[in-house]
Amino acid sequence: MITAYTLFSGSSGNCTYVTSGKTEILIDAGKSCLAIERALNALGTSLSSISDIFVTHEHSDHTCGLEVISKKYNIPVHFAYPSYDKAVHSGTYLKRSAVRHEVIFEKRVGNVLIKSFEVPHDSMQNLGYIIDDGEDIFGTATDMGHITESLANELKICRCALIEANHDKKMLISGPYPQFLKERILSPKGHLSNENCARLACFLADNGVKCVTLGHLSKENNLPKLAYDAVDSLLKANGLTVDLSVASPDEAVLLTRG
Numbered sequence: 001m002i003t004a005y006t007l008f009s010g011s012s013g014n015c016t017y018v019t020s021g022k023t024e025i026l027i028d029a030g031k032s033c034l035a036i037e038r039a040l041n042a043l044g045t046s047l048s049s050i051s052d053i054f055v056t057h058e059h060s061d062h063t064c065g066l067e068v069i070s071k072k073y074n075i076p077v078h079f080a081y082p083s084y085d086k087a088v089h090s091g092t093y094l095k096r097s098a099v100r101h102e103v104i105f106e107k108r109v110g111n112v113l114i115k116s117f118e119v120p121h122d123s124m125q126n127l128g129y130i131i132d133d134g135e136d137i138f139g140t141a142t143d144m145g146h147i148t149e150s151l152a153n154e155l156k157i158c159r160c161a162l163i164e165a166n167h168d169k170k171m172l173i174s175g176p177y178p179q180f181l182k183e184r185i186l187s188p189k190g191h192l193s194n195e196n197c198a199r200l201a202c203f204l205a206d207n208g209v210k211c212v213t214l215g216h217l218s219k220e221n222n223l224p225k226l227a228y229d230a231v232d233s234l235l236k237a238n239g240l241t242v243d244l245s246v247a248s249p250d251e252a253v254l255l256t257r258g
């Protein structure tokens with residue numbers, strides 16, 4: 001059985017903890033080493049128990065803790081090569097622990113198999129991950145400019161999934177962001193709106209996914225209630241049910257419920 005938590009989720013930092021049996025990994029480390037260590041301690045574990053870190057992409061809200069973590073711990077940090085080539089040269093310690101992979105790769109860590117898949121975003125590369133321990137499957141995809149058929153098909157085999165609900169379109173358009181940033185977020189390589197997230201959630205629920213958590217909410221352009229209601233109402237309108245929850249920017253949220 002897989003247990004996964006978002007430790008942090010949103011534009012101010014992302015880190016997801018995944019465990020099965022004795023295997024413990026992180027996806028992204030976009031908060032300080034100290035903040036991640038504290039969040040893990042609160043769950044009864046620590047960075048010294050983490051065997052591997054898998055990075056989705058090189059943006060700082062997913063990577064800013066990696067240099068200090070690499071200085072203090074000897075944890076392999078896995079990147080797809082376009083993100084590696086962009087991010088790793090600058091880090092003295094990260095250089096030691098970083099592992100360069102093909103875009104699509106598989107890695108066995110203890111009793112779980114981790115597989116990457118492509119997610120469209122304005123980074124050198126962005127990945128989603130599927131984690132399979134032989135009896136349970138968890139998947140994650142955020143920083144998603146649009147939904148591709150292939151990413152939807154990767155996620156539909158999961159029991160539980162973390163997907164992005166970045167912004168409420170009306171809040172974004174009428175909000176304080178400069179025009180170029182609004183256009184970037186709304187572009188097919190930006191971030192997923194609540195409305196499009198709801199479509200993905202319906203597709204996943206319709207294919208048997210039991211549990212969906214909405215993550216990477218924008219602090220300025222979204223509210224947890226707006227994200228939840230947008231998804232919940234489209235699920236209801238289609239007669240679909242799923243265990244639905246919203247991730248928090250700075251509190252651990254269980255992703256593998258039920």
Ligand SMILES: [Zn+2]
Nearest residue numbers: 059121123143
């Ligand atoms: Zn990003």
Ligand SMILES: [Zn+2]
Nearest residue numbers: 059061062143
């Ligand atoms: Zn991000």
